[in-house]
Amino acid sequence: MTARKAWRAISTVAVFLASTTAAFANDVVILNGRVIDPETGLDAIRNxxxxxGRISAISEFPLEGDTVIDATGHVVSPGFIDLHAHGQSIGDARMQAMQGVTTQLELESGVLPIGEWYEDQAAKNLPINYGAAxxxxxxxIATFDNTDPLATVAFFQDAQAENDWKMEIADQDQSTRILDLVEQGLREGGLGIGINAGYAPGYGQKExxxxxxxxxxxxxxxxTHVRYASVTEPQSSFEAIKELIANAAITGAHMHICHINSSSLADIEATLSLVEEAQARGINITVEAYPYGAASTVVGAAMFTGPGWRDRMQSTAENFQLGDDRMTEEELEDYQANEPGTFITWHFLDExxxxxxxxxxMSIxxxxxxxxxxxxxxxYFDEDGTIQTYTGDEWPLPDNVFAHPRSAGAYAKILxxxxxxxxxxxxxxxxxKMSLxxxxxxxxxVPQMRRKGRLQVGMDADIVVFDPETxxxxxxxxxxxxTAVGVQTVLVNGGFVVRDGSLILDAPHGQPIRREIIE
Structure with a gap:
């Protein structure tokens, strides 16, 4: 027997033994589903x-396991990965899981301090994976207030009443502290730098x-949430995205554009052309969008202030929704003056x-x-009529809570x-687009992400099984x-989070997505 034939024989036996072992050694088996792996192009009925916690087999042949899921007529997909999710409490994660999301990351706004945030998240026993920039x-905010940052929503909301951190160029000492705080976040394992520039557009070029x-x-x-959202020049969406691309080209940094749809407004064709040109030249730009014609933001955001903002944003008070109702000009003026941190829905396109x-x-x-x-x-509105962030663990969520529909339906809406x-x-x-x-x-x-977004042997078992017809x-x-409907099963790191279409409340399977800590 030649060496080549011997190697082939050994390989055949190894594959047979691996298949046999996989057939009898699984915690969970998903049978007869349409398995789609976006990296290899697999799209076929498989088991x-x-x-x-890992994918142990993908086979045309029967598999056996402790728990068997019949996926006949269903799609079996890698779990969806959300790079831009501000809600990071257990209720937020559960709503995400019900539409197939297995990892949600707070990258655009990010948080500080990073180490404290990861400790707080670990204590929540979240059902899906989590991480932050x-x-x-x-x-x-901390630098201009001469304080220490707090990794809370309230820290960001309360700062909306102040304009210095939004509109003033930092002096040398301030610049040094801002960069030091961000760098410390990177050393504590942050997943990059969140640059919510739309909320602080006066930062200057050098920063x-x-x-x-x-x-x-x-x-x-x-x-980056780019600093301008406007269809008119100067200070247009086009200018802001061109600034980002220029910084990436000069420094060599990978720069990601958040929600290019809401940042570009009606100028999306021009801004996407900029992205195409940059990518064609090897500039490391990536881009995301969500499938809605409305954004969610705080009513006191800098982009909704100053002369001519209505023309720039193609908006009036009628474009703003608070709870169930559109705002009047009087309500808008009152909230901007007295409760600028209030989250509202801003309708920038009419679907x-x-x-x-x-x-x-075009953006999607x-x-x-x-x-x-x-x-x-x-x-939710408290007894005094003040809006509060819900962080409880009731399920279903209390009837009185509200949010943007993308918090419960973005991925299901795509499908x-x-x-x-x-x-x-x-x-x-x-x-x-939603996983790989x-x-x-x-x-x-982030080495952990090399095992996610794929349905291949050895990858993390973050898996969603859904009915494409419903x-x-x-x-x-x-x-x-x-909640979204039509998701039959969600596994996160091999553990059930959704089973037979129902959420499992005791499912603490989420793991931190984090870079190595630098001492």
């Missing part, structure tokens, strides 16, 4: 085995450039109008665009509207507190 705005240099030094990405819907579709279907929800916090109903995306392309692309955005500097978002602007 999937899960053992010790080092938050530049948190460093800026943003220094952040890009810092990201390149640490080999991480920045995640009922074909021309507006076409602009939204572009090959370079991945999906990220920008999921917002669940809120319902863009895949099933309108055929604008293939099933495999939609799954690529986000994983690839981080994997060069999966749907039910959340609306009037009532966002409605």
């Amino acid at each position: 999937v085995g899960v053992e010790d 080092a938050g530049w705005t948190f460093g800026r 943003y450039f220094a952040l890009a240099e810092l990201a390149n030094e640490y080999g991480v990405a920045t995640y 009922s109008k074909p021309d507006d819907l076409a602009l939204l579709d 279907t572009h090959p370079a665009t991945m999906i990220a929800s920008d999921a917002t916090f669940w809120s 319902r509207s863009y895949v099933r109903e309108r055929g604008l995306l293939s099933m495999s392309e939609a799954i690529r 692309m986000p994983a690839q955005t981080l994997e060069d500097f 999966i749907a978002d039910r959340a609306t602007y009037e009532n966002a507190n409605q």
Whole structure:
């Protein structure tokens, strides 16, 4: 026997033994589903085995395991990865899980201090994976207030009443402290630098450039909500995205553009062309969008102030929604003066109008665009009529909480509207945008992500099983507190989070996604 024939024989026996072992050694087996792996292109009826939190087998042949799931007529996909999720409490994570999200990360705004935030998250026993970037705005607020940052929503909301950190250029000492705070966040394992520039557009050119240099030094990405959102010049969306691309080109940093749809407004074709040109030249730019014509933000955001903001933003008070109702000019003035940290829904496109819907579709279907929800916090009115953030663990969520519908339905809406109903995306392309692309955005500097966003042997068992004929978002602007439907099973690190379409309340399977801590 030649050496080559001997090697083939040994390989055949090894494959047989591995298959035989997998057939009898699984914790969970998913049978007869349409298995889609966006990296290898697999799209076929297969059986999937899960053992010790990893995918142990993908086979055309029968598998056996302790728990068997019949996925006949269902799609078996890598769990969806949300790079842009602000709500990070257990209720937020459960709503995400019900639509197939297995990892949610707070990258755009980020937080500080990072170490404290990860400790707090670990104590929540979250059902899905979590992580955060080092938050530049948190460093800026703390610096201008001469205090220490707090890794809380209230820290950011309370600062909305102040304008110095939003509109003033930092002096040398302030710049040094801001960068030191962000760098400490990176040393504590932050997943890059969150640059929520739309909330502090007066930061100047040098500070943003220094952040890009810092990201390149640490080999991480920045995640930017660009400083301007405007269809008119100067200070246009086009200018802001061109600034980001220039910084990436000069420093070599990987720079990610958050929600290019809401940042670009009606100018999305021009800004996407900028992204195409940059990527064609090898500039490391990535981009995301969410499938809604409305954003969620604070009513006192800098972009809604100053002369001419209504023309720049193509908006009036009627574009702002608080709870179930659109705001009046009197209400808008009152909230901006007295409760500027209040979260509102801002309608920047009208999906009922074909021309507006076409602009939204352009951002979603572009090959370079991945999906990220920008999921917002669940809120409620307290007895005094003040809006509070809900952080409890009731399930279902209390009837009185509200949010943007993307907090409960962004991924299900892609599969319902863009895949099933309108055929604008293939099933495999939609799954690529929601799983593999986000994983690839981080994997060069976050090794854990190399095992996510794929359905392959050895990958983490973050898996969603859903019915392509019934999966749907039910959340609306009037009532966002409605879970998605059509998801049969969600596994996170091999543990059940959703089973037979129902959430499992005691499912502490989420793990931290974090870079190595630098002492």
